[in-house]
Amino acid sequence: MVEPTAPSRYAQRITARVRAADAARPWLWDGAVTLVWTVAALVDAAGGWRNVARDPSLPAGLVAVLSLALALPLYARRRRPTTVLAVMAAAAFASEVSGAFLQAGFLQVLPLFQLALTRPPRRLLWAFPALALPLLAGALRFDGEAWDAHVVPTLWAYAGVALLGITVRSRRDHTAALEDRARRLEIERDQEGRLAAAAERARIAREMHDIIGHNLSVITGLADGGRYAAARSPERAAQALEAIGTTSRQALGELRRLLGVLAVPDGAPGADRTPQPALADLAPLLEGVRKAGLPVAADLPDPLPALPPGAELTVYRVVQESLTNTLKHAGPGATATVRLTAAPDGTVVTVTDTGTPSGPPGRGRGLTGMRERAALYDGTLDCGPLPAGTGWRVRLHLPAARPNSPEESRP
Structure with missing residues (x-):
């Protein structure tokens, strides 16, 4: 863009002052x-x-x-x-x-x-x-x-003045349209920024809830078990303490990874891009829940289906949140079953337990977060009590991603 010369800037300032004075006192x-x-x-x-x-x-x-x-x-x-x-x-x-x-x-x-x-x-x-x-x-x-010597030149002069007025008006309207468009684009940019920030806050809230909520539930279960075992079986108490330490370190590692990504700008060489949990991490997850005192039966295909990274993270978090809710609400003596089924039309994950819910569903952040994760991949999530009246079921269905579809590129 060519910068105006000094005389041009001076003329623009004088013109702006004259227009301002005219607008104030016409x-x-x-x-x-x-x-x-x-x-x-x-x-x-x-x-x-x-x-x-x-x-x-x-x-x-x-x-x-x-x-x-x-x-x-x-x-x-x-x-x-x-x-x-x-x-x-x-x-x-x-x-x-x-x-x-x-x-x-x-x-x-x-x-x-x-x-x-x-x-x-x-x-x-x-x-x-x-x-x-x-x-x-x-x-x-x-x-x-x-007669035409007096009429025609004057009419041409009037026509020129009218064309000048139309030209000035067109230029003014065009400038006003450009300014209005610039304002609208600025408003849209701000709105997109706010929407992106809200979406990022929601994503962070889901991750923090899943990481902290699950690991604290596991730690609580291990601590309660260790307290009862301390008097009768010191070895079991020591195992519980060891599991608590392992779970705590795992939670701290996930939190550091999440906070590290937030602290470093996108594209920076120092950004931590450690992979998020995937289907391969389901086995360690189930083992940690078993150590916390909840018997979990797993029905996982071998080999595990290949899904986009974001879809695998969604499956992992839904299973994690479902088992966390079972630990917190199912009561003593409950058991859980995790079943993963891969079909040409999509992937279905079902988590059931045999406990009795201790309160109405939907009060916390967990169910909302699971539904939001499922919606990111056009999936559906159904949860509710089993028909027999004892137990709870969570069912996630993720449709198969089309080739070159946006789902494959989602983080």
């Missing part, structure tokens, strides 16, 4: 313009009008009145250009027919310009007949066969 500018042209018209009425008049013997009073009628209406030209042009056209008609041929008649270009600048173009359809009629009347009366 009456001052209108009064100044009207005063200047009224003085000029009266000076011409003092005697100069005779140089172009067809009838120099007209009374000076009539000439002065006509001059004022052609100059004073300019004060209202911006507010009522149509009315001002009609009044001035009537005065111009009297000037032409009487033979005064006052040069103040050319002041009609000012309301004509304002009309073309601020009013619909159809208003010009009647403006040109109103301007042409006085010229034709005076030319036919005094010039005879040479």
Whole structure:
């Protein structure tokens, strides 16, 4: 982009100040313009009008009145250009027919310009007949066969002024449209930024909930078991403490990985891109839950199905959250079953338990987070009590990703 030169910047600043002053006090500018042209018209009425008049013997009073009628209406030209042009056209008609041929008649270009600048173009359809009629009347009366020498050049001048007003208006409208578009784009950019930030906060909340909620539930189960085993079987208590340490270190590692990604900008060489949990990590997950005291039976295919990384993370988190809820709410003596089925139309994960729910579902963040994860991949998640009335079931269905579909590129 070419930077404006110093004279251009100076002219732009002066223009901006004049426009600001005009917008603040439009009456001052209108009064100044009207005063200047009224003085000029009266000076011409003092005697100069005779140089172009067809009838120099007209009374000076009539000439002065006509001059004022052609100059004073300019004060209202911006507010009522149509009315001002009609009044001035009537005065111009009297000037032409009487033979005064006052040069103040050319002041009609000012309301004509304002009309073309601020009013619909159809208003010009009647403006040109109103301007042409006085010229034709005076030319036919005094010039005879040479009438076109007086009419045609003047009409061309009026046409040029009208085109100038239309051009300025088009440029102003185009500039206003560009500014409006820029404002809209800025608003859309801010909205997209807020939506992206909200989506990222929701993703972080899901990850934090799954990591902290599950591991704390496992640690709680291990601690309760270790407390009961401490008096009777010190070896079992030691195993529980060891499992607590392992689970705590695993939770800290996942948290550091998540916080590390947040702390480093995207694309930076120091960003930690350690893979998120996948289907291969289901076995260690189930083993940790078993150590916490919940018997879990697994029905996993061998080999495990190949899914996009994001879909594998969704399956892992749903299984993790389901078993966490079983640990917290199913009660003592409950067991759980995890079943993973891969079919051509998609992947189905079912987690069931034999416990009795201790409260109404849907109060916490867990079920909402699972549904949000499923929705990211156009999947469905159904959860509720088993038909027999004892136990709970969570069923996740993820449809098969189409080739080159957006699901394959989601993180």
